[in-house]
Amino acid sequence: MLYLRHLEFLKLVFIHGLTAFGGPQAHLAMMMKTFVKQRPYVTEQELMEYTAFCQLLPGASSTQTLTLIGFKRGGPVLAILTLLVWILPACTIMCALSFFVEYIEGSSRHTDIFKFIVPMAAGFLIFACISSLPYSVKNLITGVIAVITAIATFLFFGKPYIVPILIIASGIVTNLSRKRIPQTDTKPGKIRWWNIWLFAIIFIIAGVLSETARKNDWTYRKPINLFEHTYRMGSLVFGGGNVLMPIMYEQFSVRPEAVKNKNPNVIQIGKKEMLTGIGIVRAVPGPVFSIASYSGGLALKDMGPSMQILGGVIGMIGIFLPSALLVLFFFPIWNMLKKYAVIYRSLEGINAAVLGIMIGSTFYILKDVILFDGSTLGFWNIAIILGSAFALIFTRIPPPILVAVSIALGYFL
Template sequence: MTVPSSSSAPHPLAPVSLTPPPRRSGKRTRRVRGIIFLKDVAVLALTAFGGPQAHLAMFFRLLVDKRRYISAAELLELQALCALLPGPTSTQTITVIGFRLGGPNLAYLTLLVWITPAVAMMTLAGLTLSHLDPARVAALVQFVQPMAVGFVAFSAYRIAEKVIRTKTAVGLMVASAMLAYFFQLPWMLPLLLLAGGAVTTVRYRRHVIIQEKTPLRIEWANFVLWLGILVGAAVLGHYTHLQPVRLFENFYRNGSLVFGGGQVLAPLLYAEFVEFKHYLTGPEFLSGLGLVQAMPGPNFSFAAYIGALAMRPAGGTGMQVVGALVGTVGIFLPGTLLIFFVIRFWDRLRQYRVVQASLEGINAVSAGLVCAATFLLYHPLPYRLLALPFHLGPIDTLPLNPLLVGTTFLLLLWEKVPGVAIVVAALLAGVLLG
């Protein structure tokens, strides 16, 4: 008598499952999630006005609160890590979020989607400089700037609510906000982040020991590539005297050495391209600087504008477009290579208790820096009054900017109005009243 094995055919009357076996559902889910993430990045690239702090506020609202790609603490941690490195902080932050979600391929696509709208608009500005009126552009975006301050204020509120847990964190937040407000120096930001991490590091014994820590292995490829391009571009530009090569070296060097974002980059570029090399005039530089403040996306897209104008002696629109592309690659590439170098061993590094303890202080300082940014961004706004359609005793006007900041903050707190709708409404108001 033969006993049938478990691999024998099923009984003819046995029920048959009509559900097909799953086929790579995990990969398909990741692909769909990556596409949705890139759509969100495109929305941010077209609506994130106001510089790195305002960008962080919109990242927080869309990527954390709405989509939950990462947690609030993770976003602050990544933003602080990027702030410790040279380069465009908001660009590095959103690129590394893409790296976390889908690896290098999604990170590269994230970078391209994030910078393309701003770079295209600033390239167009460089090509049509004589036809642009910066005063009219400023009038069109006059309501966007106070709206961006409202986003930053809301971000400061939400961040403090989520990461401030101890009295030490409160003290670090207040101290860093005051120091960042009164001492607006390029090296102040990384110094405060390092100091905040050092303060809480002394309490590392309170953190849980991870028994199975992954060995710390550093992949040096991106660092060597960054350094090799820096040296190679300098040598090649010196011996060839080709304008595109020298232009690339200029932007790559500045992108490798600047801390603190676009507001720190501007005086460096002015000294090099206006005062030293005379690629463009002072009024042309200031016109472009005003325009980039009115554009969504990264302020480092200013390099595309300068690159387009710097290639005017070569003649032709095509060479100006080449200059814009050279400027864009030169200014964004070093920060991208450096963050790819660090992020590959960051998750292993943060397993150590000393690093875990330092993140408490770094997050608290980050919250303080966002609080300081709220006031720093508000001060340059012009003083404007809103005439009331009725008389309220002796009051017939109200200050407009505080009203716009407060309204934006309350709408975001209400959580019923999308951030994109607020930005579009501000732009439409500028069109109608500009």
């Protein structure tokens, strides 16, 4: 079979899915080590470009970036396989946790072993910043862009609008000079419209069916409503998991209380259960969007175990499908646009902005980590930050080993 030659790549993706802690910024740093340094599936410049491009789209940016690596390696089929292999571990864990949420509510012990994951993630980000520096800062203006975007990211971290604004503004700044990259003649390529049509058709059909099921109170209206809710969120949410989670909390826990009298069969998840999932998903490897499998399981919990599992699957498909369709549609267009000087010049500023965003994210992550208070915990945090960065920069130790060491230290210390 043709795709047998990609088994090594998919194996790395699977391991990445089991060990990628720390959120999107840390995921990027781990991709840098695994798919650029350990196995040169993409270059540093390509990874930075993919990351910047995905930040401009709604959905799970780190998932979309990894999907594009698979797309480069083997086209649309491998891209979809990459997406599935990446999201399945996290979604499986989160769906399973929806069965046991009552046993872990109110307990902080489940996060104790992960207390050194944040310092480890900071070490990964330091590595990514150092590795990206030669490709992102090549002159004075890109250096200024990196510094400004780092400060802005730190000050407005978590705001859904900040990253797209920084990337677009940086691309505009480097377009002010037209001397470095002259315009060359280029022919526009053919655009494949099928996946954007599929995205739109699913969006419309899901909305119509969901509203019809609600009005007519269909017996199995909840699975239909659940798919529409998650597909809509995956289609419209900018800013990653930090933006998705409060939207889910409002959709599934807050809003149902206000409409319960008028709509008694509305999907409703208890506030405490939802907040527990929001806390746990940060300690689970893989994409933060996997919380959709947890909320999907809880949404159909009252319909029995088999429907609860189905709810986890619906949540997974609904939240990740629009991201995949959008990125696979727009990326070929982006590649065609890069042939124009105005876009090519923008990449210089965009790459510098991505570096600045990583630097700002590093400092934001570190602001809540105990470091210099003279305590034993502070000592270990510093040791893990520096040790992780040193190991990634100067050794060939795979990222999963560093993750395992951090978890082991969290357990024993």
